[in-house]
Amino acid sequence: MPIMSVARSLLSGVLVLLAVLAAVLTVPARYVEGTLLDTDAFVxxxxPLADEISTQDAVAEALTDTVVGQVDSGLVAGALRPVIGEVADVFxxxxxxxxxxxxxxxxxHAATVAVLRDDSDVVDADGGVVTLPxxxxxxxxxxxxRDRGLPVPEGFAQTGADVVLYASxxxxxxxxxxxxxxRWTPWALPATVLLxxxxxxxxxxxxxxxxxxVTGGLVAVAMLLLLVLLPEAVHAGFAGLDVGASGRQVLDDAVDALLVPLRTRLWWAFGVGALVGVGSAVAAGMVRRARAS
Incomplete structure (x- = not known):
């Protein structure tokens, strides 16, 4: 085989691997930009987490603690806590x-994204926290x-209180x-196609x-591997975060909810890769048969 043909085959193989690698990076990157860093998509x-008992219980507990904390007298606060807790549970x-x-x-989320993009004075980069207001x-x-006759001031809600979801x-x-x-994500898909x-x-x-x-087939296989490995990696990453006891189940539920769009993107990428791979293989077979005849 001529040296030029060998060189072309090797270069083509390298470009195939780079295209597959770019696809592997592109799908998660577009997911992060399009879901995790996009407030509308995140919300x-x-x-659906609002319907989860774990979310409701965690918020009710935080609300109760916040309201009780604003009562000056510890004795009065202790007496009112059951009433406040009941109201929070009903809400x-x-x-x-x-x-x-x-x-x-x-x-x-908007505050968190501002922090991640270094566009906020809310937290210090060396001791950041992500909170739910x-x-x-x-x-x-x-x-x-108030409806129960308790003297709650009108400006009561403007406390700035929040729940720490995790600290970094x-x-x-x-x-x-x-x-x-x-910087990378806008160029990710064009780079993958170009390669x-x-x-x-x-x-x-x-x-x-x-x-x-081959390129389409490898992309499809890579997406299947990501479907198996990425959710496990995400859960493992969040497992080490510093959250309270009531926040652990809420965080796990949130991670599960946020993984749904990721899985959808991966399945779409798998479908495109499989379609391109199978279609090209069929077309190549038809060309070979046509030449043979």
Whole structure:
């Protein structure tokens, strides 16, 4: 085989591997940008958590602690705690909770993304926290307490209180990763397609369709592997976060909810890869038979 043909085959093979690697990086990157860092998508993905008992219990507990904490007298606070807890429980199981949950999620996510993009003074990069603001819930609880004859002031809900979802000792690393994603993601898909096209063009005559078939097949296999490995890796990553006892189940439920869009993207990428691979393989077979005849 001439040296030039060997060189073209090797270069084509390298480009195929680079295209597959780019695809493996592209799907998670677009998921992070399109879901985890997009407030509207994040709120839509986590909205069903408002119906989870673990979420309702965690928010009710946080609301109770916040309201009780604003009562000056410890004796009075202790006496009122059962009443406040009951009101909080009723609220989180009412129809008013879901809109409040979405608003709190929106506020908390927008603040978190601002921090990750180093566009906020909310937290220090060396001791960052991600929180869920409680103000959207407090006014409803305060009104319910007023309805029971308790003297709750009108400005009661503007406390700035929140629930710490997790704390990070190395937020600067996350900020650096987000900065890289912001620069890379817009070019990720075009780069993947370009590498795949170049791999086919560089291939020897008669090997271009098979090269496309191999590229599509490898992408499909890679997506299947990501479908198995990525969710486990995400859960393992969040397992080490510092969360309270009541926050653990909420966090696990949130991770499960946020993995749904990721799995959807991976299945779509698998489908495209499989379709391209099978289609190109069939086309290559038809070309061979036509030439043979």
């Amino acid at each position: 839509a993905a986590t909205a 989180v199981r009412s129809d008013a909770f879901a809109p409040a949950w979405e608003e709190a999620s929106r506020q908390g 409680l103000d959207p819930f407090l006014e409803a609880v305060g009104q319910a307490l 000792d190395d937020l600067s690393t996350a900020q650096s990763a987000v900065a890289v994603l912001d 795949a096209v170049l791999a086919a063009l560089v291939a020897r005559p008669g090997r271009r369709l098979p090269t496309v078939a």
